[in-house]
Amino acid sequence: MTVLLVDTxxxxxxxxxxxxxxxxxxxxxQATSLRDGVLLxxxxxxxxxVADLLAADDGLSWLRVMRELLPETEVLVRAERVPxxxxxxxxxxxxxxxxxxxxxxxxxxx
Numbered sequence: 354m355t356v357l358l359v360d361t362x363x364x365x366x367x368x369x370x371x372x373x374x375x376x377x378x379x380x381x382x383q384a385t386s387l388r389d390g391v392l393l394x395x396x397x398x399x400x401x402x403v404a405d406l407l408a409a410d411d412g413l414s415w416l417r418v419m420r421e422l423l424p425e426t427e428v429l430v431r432a433e434r435v436p437x438x439x440x441x442x443x444x445x446x447x448x449x450x451x452x453x454x455x456x457x458x459x460x461x462x463x
Contacts, residue, residue, distance in 0.1 A: 355397070358402075
């Protein structure tokens with residue numbers, strides 16, 4: 354499966370890329386901002402985008418743009434200890450799932 358990672362933290366992106374690679378997935382890009390994430394996603398057409406949206410003020414707008422431009426791409430919102438109201442807002446905004454680190458591991462289990 355092809356995956357694009359969007360996160361402001363380089364260490365998080367690298368750790369996720371390593372885990373995904375070991376599980377047999379191919380990381381087709383890494384972005385440090387939502388804007389760059391959209392550009393990479395449109396260019397590389399990944400099956401899945403894993404993004405940390407909750408740190409950004411424009412995360413819900415980003416989800417809407419992703420749904421419009423790439424409706425076939427699954428978007429997983431990565432969040433730790435997210436309030437239920439934020440998780441629901443992401444799901445209503447177009448996220449496929451909202452997952453913590455453990456849930457992310459299960460989402461990509463082979």
